[in-house]
Amino acid sequence: MREYSFVYYAQSPSETLLMGEVIGKRAQIGDVILLCGELGAGKTWITKGIAKGLDVPEKYPVTSPTFTFVNEYPGRISLYHIDLYRLEPNAEWSSLGLEEYLDPDGVTVIEWADKLPSFLFPAKFLKLDIFFDQKGRKIEFVTNIDHFGQIKDDLNLA
Numbered sequence: 001m002r003e004y005s006f007v008y009y010a011q012s013p014s015e016t017l018l019m020g021e022v023i024g025k026r027a028q029i030g031d032v033i034l035l036c037g038e039l040g041a042g043k044t045w046i047t048k049g050i051a052k053g054l055d056v057p058e059k060y061p062v063t064s065p066t067f068t069f070v071n072e073y074p075g076r077i078s079l080y081h082i083d084l085y086r087l088e089p090n091a092e093w094s095s096l097g098l099e100e101y102l103d104p105d106g107v108t109v110i111e112w113a114d115k116l117p118s119f120l121f122p123a124k125f126l127k128l129d130i131f132f133d134q135k136g137r138k139i140e141f142v143t144n145i146d147h148f149g150q151i152k153d154d155l156n157l158a
């Protein structure tokens with residue numbers, strides 16, 4: 001299985017959004033996108049960009065699903081947005097119903113994906129690790145999904 005990785009420096013929120021948008025444009029049914037990074041790193045901004053790339057209408061604003069487990073947005077294909085921040089370390093994973101979102105009939109984006117236990121980690125994934133940086137944000141991209149292999153070129157061309 002081929003792995004693709006690169007580092008992208010997003011120097012403004014709009015560049016963070018752009019990273020999400022190019023991912024959303026290439027996303028296909030079944031994709032699981034894992035977002036890791038501290039509070040305020042830019043995970044929701046990436047998700048806003050993914051929604052844009054999936055043609056989610058602007059009347060559906062993307063916000064963290066704080067009071068629900070998952071937000072669903074209609075687009076070119078459905079976007080499922082999950083935030084694991086409030087999850088207890090000893091949570092009953094089996095009762096969460098997370099499994100169906102790990103093999104979705106749309107695209108799943110998971111904020112705080114570092115909280116996923118290893119036994120739930122999907123075999124096929126796109127993962128972004130976002131770090132605060134002098135220049136804005138440093139985003140480490142890694143995927144083993146072939147149709148995301150060109151994202152680096154998309155960003156250079158944009």
Ligand SMILES: Nc1ncnc2c1ncn2[C@@H]1O[C@H](COP(=O)(O)OP(=O)(O)OP(=O)(O)O)[C@@H](O)[C@H]1O
Pocket residue numbers: 010011012013014015016037038039040041042043044045046064111135136137
């Ligand atoms: N490249 C960037 N440079 C500077 N600021 C940025 C950049 N990308 C995003 N931001 C800003 O970071 C702030 C937090 O973004 P966001 O809400 O997406 O973080 P988050 O990781 O989802 O946070 P939380 O952990 O609370 O869910 C926003 O105000 C956004 O404008």
Ligand SMILES: [Mg+2]
Pocket residue numbers: 043044064111
């Ligand atoms: Mg967030």
